[in-house]
Every structure is written in structure tokens, then in C-alpha cells.
Amino acid sequence: MAACCLALALAPGCTKSPTDTAKARSIQNQVAGSVTLEDFLNPAETFVWLEGFDLGTRADEDGGFSLQLPDRGEQSALPGGVEGLFKLYFFNANYFIKTLDLVILNGEFVVGRGDLLTNGDLNTQPTLANIVTIRTEIDSSEIRANYNGILTVSVRISPVNRADTVNIVFPGLIESSQARIFIDGIGLEKSYALTSNSFTVGEFGKEVIPEEELTSNVQVRDRPIVLNMEITWRNGLADPGEYEILPYLLIDHQEIPPALLANLGVNSANLLEAFRNIPFGVHAAKLNILPAE
Numbered sequence: 001m002a003a004c005c006l007a008l009a010l011a012p013g014c015t016k017s018p019t020d021t022a023k024a025r026s027i028q029n030q031v032a033g034s035v036t037l038e039d040f041l042n043p044a045e046t047f048v049w050l051e052g053f054d055l056g057t058r059a060d061e062d063g064g065f066s067l068q069l070p071d072r073g074e075q076s077a078l079p080g081g082v083e084g085l086f087k088l089y090f091f092n093a094n095y096f097i098k099t100l101d102l103v104i105l106n107g108e109f110v111v112g113r114g115d116l117l118t119n120g121d122l123n124t125q126p127t128l129a130n131i132v133t134i135r136t137e138i139d140s141s142e143i144r145a146n147y148n149g150i151l152t153v154s155v156r157i158s159p160v161n162r163a164d165t166v167n168i169v170f171p172g173l174i175e176s177s178q179a180r181i182f183i184d185g186i187g188l189e190k191s192y193a194l195t196s197n198s199f200t201v202g203e204f205g206k207e208v209i210p211e212e213e214l215t216s217n218v219q220v221r222d223r224p225i226v227l228n229m230e231i232t233w234r235n236g237l238a239d240p241g242e243y244e245i246l247p248y249l250l251i252d253h254q255e256i257p258p259a260l261l262a263n264l265g266v267n268s269a270n271l272l273e274a275f276r277n278i279p280f281g282v283h284a285a286k287l288n289i290l291p292a293e
Contacts, residue, residue: 027108032066033122035059035090035098037281038129045279046128047091049260050102052082056263058279063125072107081107085114089260092279094251095128130160131253132168132220135283136181136245146235146292150197153181153231153285155247158224166220167252177272180229183243183287184276191276192238193248196229217252240291244284248275 037043043063049056050067053075059065067088072081083106087099100122103113112118139152159166172179172195179193201218202208202225209218218225227247261267266274 027105027110028120029108030066030068031088031102031109031116031120031122032064034063034125035065036063036125036127037092037095038127039133039281041281041283043092043128045092047089047260047264047279049089049091049257049263050086051089051257051259052084052086054259054263056260069104069108075107083107088115089257090126090128091256091260092128092281094132094134094280094282095130097254097256098126098128100124100126130281131164131251132160132166133158133283134247134280136247136285138245138285138287141286142288142290143233144290144292145238145240147233148235149233151231151233151287153196153229153245155181155227155249156224157220157227157249159220159222167217168220168225169217169250169252170248171250171271172248175272179248179272181231181248182246182276183238184246186242186244186286188239188241188243190239190241192243193272193275194231194237196231199227199229202226202228235292238289240289243287243289244282245287246280246282246284248272 035043035046035048037046042061043059044061046059046063047056048059048065048067053069055067055069057065057067069075075082082104084104086102086104088102090098090100101114102116103110109116111120115123117123135156135158137154137156143151157168170180177193178195180196180199181194182191183194184191198210200208200210208228264274264277266277
């Protein structure tokens with residue numbers, strides 16, 4: 001999550017034109033393509049962002065996306081529009097960021113330059129590689145809305161490259177919210193942050209770390225870690241519907257442009273409220289809440 005490194009600086013696109021009108025084959029004001037995830041999860045919601053213009057969009061269910069430049073007169077003080085080499089970012093929080101280079105001349109994309117082919121298509125379909133895989137489980141997949149009792153949730157975080165060390169941050173350990181997980185409505189505009197009675201972190205082959213001994217982050221190295229928590233469910237805690245179980249955590253990895261995060265509406269002051277704006281690839285357990293009896 002920053003989604004993960006909220007304070008890192010944005011490397012700006014260059015302002016000099018890397019081409020000229022004589023060499024440019026053609027220009028267009030829109031770029032479109034598709035993105036996939038290495039682990040074959042649905043790429044929907046993967047964030048696609050063009051630096052310099054602060055244009056962002058999300059991939060659809062098939063990974064497709066398109067971005068259109070604003071009219072030249074709205075781009076800058078330059079009468080002919082913006083010129084330069086700019087990066088197109090592909091962001092999903094537990095995957096490595098990918099970028100493509102796009103050349104802009106007189107406020108429009110130049111085909112046949114950078115990563116834009118002469119037919120106007122991108123020269124590659126980016127596939128984002130996992131940093132870690134995340135899988136959630138819950139002991140009861142179906143409850144009534146008026147249920148009162150305990151739900152046990154586990155989150156397994158597995159490193160993909162055992163040579164890497166990945167820092168996992170738990171914002172809820174330092175926030176007043178004390179949130180541990182989200183239940184996110186499927187086809188519903190509803191999301192609930194939940195606290196837990198207990199919260200432990202275990203690494204296979206090593207002893208479990210209780211909540212009172214945890215700092216705000218844990219490192220994942222050569223083996224998975226498992227988060228275990230108990231949630232006290234109360235009558236009316238959430239509306240009926242189907243929900244995904246998502247962990248409230250951040251993956252601290254590559255430098256992420258602050259402007260990209262700002263376009264997502266994310267900053268350190270509103271992380272809990274904006275958390276669901278951050279795309280994650282999670283093998284998520286489902287919880288079906290039935291109407292009260």
C-alpha cells in the first residue's frame with residue numbers, strides 16, 4: 001500500500017521534446033491497452049497513471065484501459081501543448097510496478113516512438129509480477145446479519161522471491177482505529193473496517209508473535225507468515241450481501257510517485273478511509289451475510 005511509501009519523491013517527466021515534427025509518423029490523443037497479473041488473478045482495478053498530466057484510470061475486468069489527453073489548451077501555458085517523454089505507470093500494491101515510455105509532441109501522443117507502435121498500440125501488454133501473494137481464510141463462510149459470536153480469520157502472506165526481504169506494515173497497530181481487516185462488498189458500495197480481539201503473527205518454523213510484542217511492521221523473507229485474528233461479530237455489524245475478506249496492511253517496496261497516490265486519494269492522514277482505493281491482488285475468502293431471521 002504505500003500504497004506504500006507515501007513520502008517518496010516523484011521523478012518528473014522530461015520537458016524537452018525527444019522527437020520533432022519531421023520525424024513523427026502520426027499523433028493521437030488517446031492510448032489504450034491491457035494489463036495482466038502474473039498469478040492470473042483478475043486485473044480489474046489495477047491503476048494506470050500517466051505522469052506529468054496526473055491522468056489515472058482503472059483496468060476493467062479484462063484488464064483493458066484507455067487514457068485520453070486533455071485538449072492542448074488545457075495542458076499548459078505552451079500554446080502548442082505539452083512536449084516530452086512521460087512514463088505510464090501500472091500499479092497494484094502487492095506487485096512490482098511496471099512503466100512504459102510515451103512520447104508527447106504538441107500535446108498529443110506520437111506513434112512509432114517510445115513504447116507506442118506505429119499502429120497506435122502499445123508495444124507490450126504489461127504483466128505485473130508478484131512481490132508477495134496474499135490469501136485470506138475465514139472459519140464461517142455464511143452467517144446471519146443478526147449473528148452474535150466469534151469469527152476466526154487468517155491471512156497468509158508468501159514471498160515470491162526468497163532472495164528478497166519484504167516489509168509488511170500494519171497501519172491498524174498504530175492508528176486509533178485499530179482496524180485489522182476489511183469486508184468489502186461484492187457488487188455493493190459497502191465496506192467495513194473491523195477490529196479483532198486477538199492478533200498474532202506466525203512464521204512457519206518459528207514461534208508466534210503476540211500483538212503486544214508486535215511493532216507496526218513485520219519482514220517477510222524466505223517463508224510465509226500467517227496472521228491469525230478473532231473478530232467479535234455483533235448483530236447488525238454489516239448489511240446482508242456477499243463480501244470479500246481483505247487484510248488491512250501495506251507492502252513497502254518500490255518508490256511510488258506521491259502524485260500517483262494523490263490521484264488515488266491516498267495520504268497518511270486518511271489511510272483508513274482511502275484504503276479501498278488502493279488496488280490489491282488477494283486470493284480472498286468470501287463471507288455471505290444472510291438477512292436476519
